[in-house]
Amino acid sequence: MIKSKIFFSFIAIEIIVIAFLYTDANHTIAARNAEVQSKRELVRKLSLTDFAVFTEARYTRHPSQADTFSAFQDFPSSMDHFPAGSIVGPQRGNN
Amino acid sequence: MFIYSIIVATLTSLLFLTQSLKKEAMDVFIEAPELIVQRMSAGRHDLIPVGYAEKILSIPGVSSVEPRYWGYYYDNLTGGNYTLIARNIDALHMVKGTLPKGPGECAIGKGVADVRLTDLNDVLFLSINPQQKVSLKVVGIFTADSAILTNDLVVMDKNDLVNFFALPKDMATDLIVHVSNASEVPTIAMKIRRDYPDTRPITRSEIVRTYENVFNWRGGMALTMFIGPLLAFAIFAWDKATGMSAGERQEIGILKAIGWETTDVLKLKFWEGMAISLTSFLTGSILAYIHVFYFGAALFAPVLKGWSVLFPPFNPIPYIDLYQIFVIFFLTVIPYLASTIIPSWKAAVTDPDTVMRS
Structure with missing residues (x-):
């Protein structure tokens, strides 16, 4: 062939x-x-209000309920240390 | 061709998965609460006085206000985080068993049942400290196909939850506001904000928009994973564009020497590139479909899981967006064609003798 x-x-x-x-x-x-x-x-x-996909931190478990800076609010200038934080981007448009 | 197919399969898997999750979020969260009111204190979500409900209820257009009680529980035994919710409802389709009818009972997600090795009628013991502890009889387990929503849930009676978290009597986690006319929601949210400046109203459209952003292929989750294979493809195409092998150059030189025109050589190279890229594109798309919709995107699970102990099994619904298929086509096939034709053109316009001797 x-x-x-x-x-x-x-x-x-x-x-x-x-x-x-x-x-x-x-x-x-x-x-x-x-x-x-x-x-x-x-x-x-x-x-x-949210999918139960990323349960490691409250801002990844409930991205629609968390405020935009909750990833960094554990203490002043703290870093976002959960791997899912790099996958779930901060929400936009909320108060 | 094998590498090309694998790159297309990776990119397409990612688009299939994010599109499916996004569409599912759009479909199910249209039933989310119309308006949720949180109280903020020192930049953090704080408990809200139930008394706020009375003034909110007096705003024209508000039909009812309901306090919501929920919270997080870190389980030392398993290292998992559970979401505890107090709701008194009759029945649900996606529950094996029943829902809690009173104090001392609970319904749990499949993930919680699995990590705690708990079945129906077993006892779930939760403890924060010697004073704050609760033993609940498991009367219901949410089904596996609802895991994306319920995997980490523990639904219990309101009194159990209030006592367990030691919530002050007149406080709730947040308030759900029911609005008679959906078009009035933004106005009512604005009035609540004006009356109670320490609150943050979250509308249903904001919840849906959050998921549009999280699962948008140009940002968030998808972009993080998308950029890797795309860069791999760019290197692959660049390598091809910059280095034609001596054999390939000689082949073009011979074709020119026996009388082929430059346009004929370019046509040949175009169809050669088209055959390779079309085959790889189709193979990659088939592999992606099988990976995502038959195997639940198993290869992505370790990346998505992160540090989560409770991670729901993915069983995405195959919502396919043809626009995204075209995006993949243009991101992979066109650059590959360009990267094969340009060096061929360079070789074809050079004198055949020079090309063959080089």
């Missing part, structure tokens, strides 16, 4: 896989809609 045929076959297979994954994505979004609704119920009934 000449190399161009191998190349075009490979590209064709990849396009078919991508089409399958795209269909799978749409199907998963529809299938998990009930989960999203349940999460909304959780947020509404428990009055939640």
Whole structure:
């Protein structure tokens, strides 16, 4: 088989896989809609404001509730010493 | 081509993960409280007197004000931080068991249950000091698919929480303000700030905006991780652009010597670069999808976990933004094409004899 045929076959297979994954994505979004609704119920009934992803410091656990300088307020000129502080940027636009 | 595919896969994984988390935040936090009022003291979030609620309730447009009791607990046993919340609600879909119906009961997140090796009907003992301690019967455990919201939660009765944290009787952590007309929220926030200058109102739109910023691919979390693979790609493309091998130069010289025009050589190099970059782009995108949506972005977990003891397993919903796919395409394919064509053009416009001898 000449190399161009191998190349075009490979590209064709990849396009078919991508089409399958795209269909799978749409199907998963529809299938998990009930989960999203349940999460909304959780947020509404428990009055939640943030994702429980980074639990190491209060300004990473509740970025929407922390003030912009809380990373540095433990003592004057203290450094932000939690690794998640470099991933969760300070919020903007709040008071 | 292998390295190229891996770089595309890393960049695309990051975009898939942040886009998915951002969309999920937008979807679920539209149910977050319309307005939260915190009290600030010496630049820090402080307890708020419940008495503030009466004056806030008298502001036109406010339908009700509810004190919220919550706090953090550092668990010496496991080194984890828990979020303790007092809420009295009937039922929730994402709980195995029930919610606390009174003092002495609690519902806990999957992460807390796992690190404390606790199951339903077991006892969860929390202690700050000999005076501040509480034993709670676990009546409910939040399901694993809710972990992104509930992993570190301990939901308990209000009296248990107030006694445990030794909160003064007339104080709450913050106040939730319910507003009849959503368009009035900014005005009401402004009036609260005017009446109580020591408060900080946080609106729902600010909560949503925070997550837009945190999971924006051009800042915060994404930028930190995005910059590494992007620099790796820049070095990779630069290396290619600056150093054509002697073999490649000789090949161009021979093609020119047998009568190929410069444009023919450039066309050949363009299609050669296109074949490599298209294959790598498609392979990288497929790998990224599998990594993020089938394996829960497992390779990123150590970076994201940081020092957290409680870290929820990621099971992102595949929300895919075509705009971001185009961004990756233009950030990787176009520079690669440019870096292959420019040195080829340089070689192609030189005399074939010189090129072959060099």
